Amino acid sequence: MQRFPSDDPVWQAVAQEGERQEAHLELIASENHTSAEVLAALGTVLTDKYAEGYPGKRYYGGCENVDRVEELCLARARELFGAEAANVQPHSGTQANVAALMALLEPKDRILALSLDHGGHLSHGHPKNFSGLFYEIHAYGVEKHSERIDMDQVRAKALAVRPKLLLAGASAYSRYLDFQAFAAIAREVGAVLMVDQAHIAGLVAGGVHPSPVPYADVVTMTTHKTLRGPRGGLIVCKEAWLKKLNSAVFPGDQGGPFMHAIAAKAVALREAMSAEFKLYARAVVDNAAALARTLSERGLRIVSGGTDNHLMLVDVSGLGLNGAEAESALGAVNVTCNKNLIPYDAQPPMKTSGIRLGTAAVTSRGLGRAEIQRMAGVIADVLHAPTDEALQRRVRGVVRELTEGFPIRAARGARQAALRN
Numbered sequence: 001m002q003r004f005p006s007d008d009p010v011w012q013a014v015a016q017e018g019e020r021q022e023a024h025l026e027l028i029a030s031e032n033h034t035s036a037e038v039l040a041a042l043g044t045v046l047t048d049k050y051a052e053g054y055p056g057k058r059y060y061g062g063c064e065n066v067d068r069v070e071e072l073c074l075a076r077a078r079e080l081f082g083a084e085a086a087n088v089q090p091h092s093g094t095q096a097n098v099a100a101l102m103a104l105l106e107p108k109d110r111i112l113a114l115s116l117d118h119g120g121h122l123s124h125g126h127p128k129n130f131s132g133l134f135y136e137i138h139a140y141g142v143e144k145h146s147e148r149i150d151m152d153q154v155r156a157k158a159l160a161v162r163p164k165l166l167l168a169g170a171s172a173y174s175r176y177l178d179f180q181a182f183a184a185i186a187r188e189v190g191a192v193l194m195v196d197q198a199h200i201a202g203l204v205a206g207g208v209h210p211s212p213v214p215y216a217d218v219v220t221m222t223t224h225k226t227l228r229g230p231r232g233g234l235i236v237c238k239e240a241w242l243k244k245l246n247s248a249v250f251p252g253d254q255g256g257p258f259m260h261a262i263a264a265k266a267v268a269l270r271e272a273m274s275a276e277f278k279l280y281a282r283a284v285v286d287n288a289a290a291l292a293r294t295l296s297e298r299g300l301r302i303v304s305g306g307t308d309n310h311l312m313l314v315d316v317s318g319l320g321l322n323g324a325e326a327e328s329a330l331g332a333v334n335v336t337c338n339k340n341l342i343p344y345d346a347q348p349p350m351k352t353s354g355i356r357l358g359t360a361a362v363t364s365r366g367l368g369r370a371e372i373q374r375m376a377g378v379i380a381d382v383l384h385a386p387t388d389e390a391l392q393r394r395v396r397g398v399v400r401e402l403t404e405g406f407p408i409r410a411a412r413g414a415r416q417a418a419l420r421n
């Protein structure tokens, strides 16, 4: 039983969230379960410290210890991703993207990015986001029949639009991104190449997805998805962009860095260098492939026919359901996921025709292929008969066996032990 400092009802909600996470299979593709050491770093006295500026050049006294933490984090980010330079201060992926765009562009410059409806991200040009408000956005999409990005179409669009910045990266795209081809197109049209690897950062670190770092001018990411660190952002880049990027992060779009979060990022980056993490990244991808295959065998349509990474979109429209209904039917049996637009979706974003499933979190708690196949079987059962209460009771039992068999608490501890060995 976890001990909390007082009877403040906040702690009750925190405890209940811990219980919810233990009792649910987490398939939200952007979530994960951190290690005990990452969690501990977040709860340190570093949260008390102001450190505007960068190591050795701060606007506050008393920064000698946090300087060491940030230097360690920077060195680990450069080493893990094989990058020339890094900035570890962004509070989030979107703030990393704000800084990258500020460093690479002037307001009103033209950007070519993956459309949000086809798996892109709000911060890549949604009209109500800073990116859509301050830049001229053009979008490429996926092909209708293959539901994949066709690089010939991206090239044709880039030649027509002549963007100053070509953006590769997605939050709901299940196939490899061909960074070399993106770089060739960017070169041909005189654009800079920015990659947002938020979803796949851990897969890149673990060597199971091609790395954008050799090809891109700037690579942004979040640290809490497949990378399995604390909630936050991070940027790696070519040395030539570092000065502009640093100034875009601070004082451009942030004030004081969250030094406790930077300590936690440093811990997570060290974990991501371990042999255990490579096995984890491989298992995430294998589990996603097994999930897609089993769902497909049970008659569910996987967008683009499968997955190369940690996630997939499942088209539920053929079952007479929309994505919101599918999300809620799975929620009722303690399987958590999110409704998601699929390419060329006829439904609005609050309904959608699809759900997005990812395997980063369930793999962290230890589920392997056999458990994933069992889980996929009951997901298919529920989606085929979403109102069958007897079925729901049976499935809740299966989910309980899986969650109790693979507690998150135990996985956090085991990860620390693996790192020490």
Ligand code: DSN
Binding pocket: 029, 030, 093, 121, 171
């Ligand atoms: N909201 C995140 C996701 O779920 O993919 C992206 O920022």
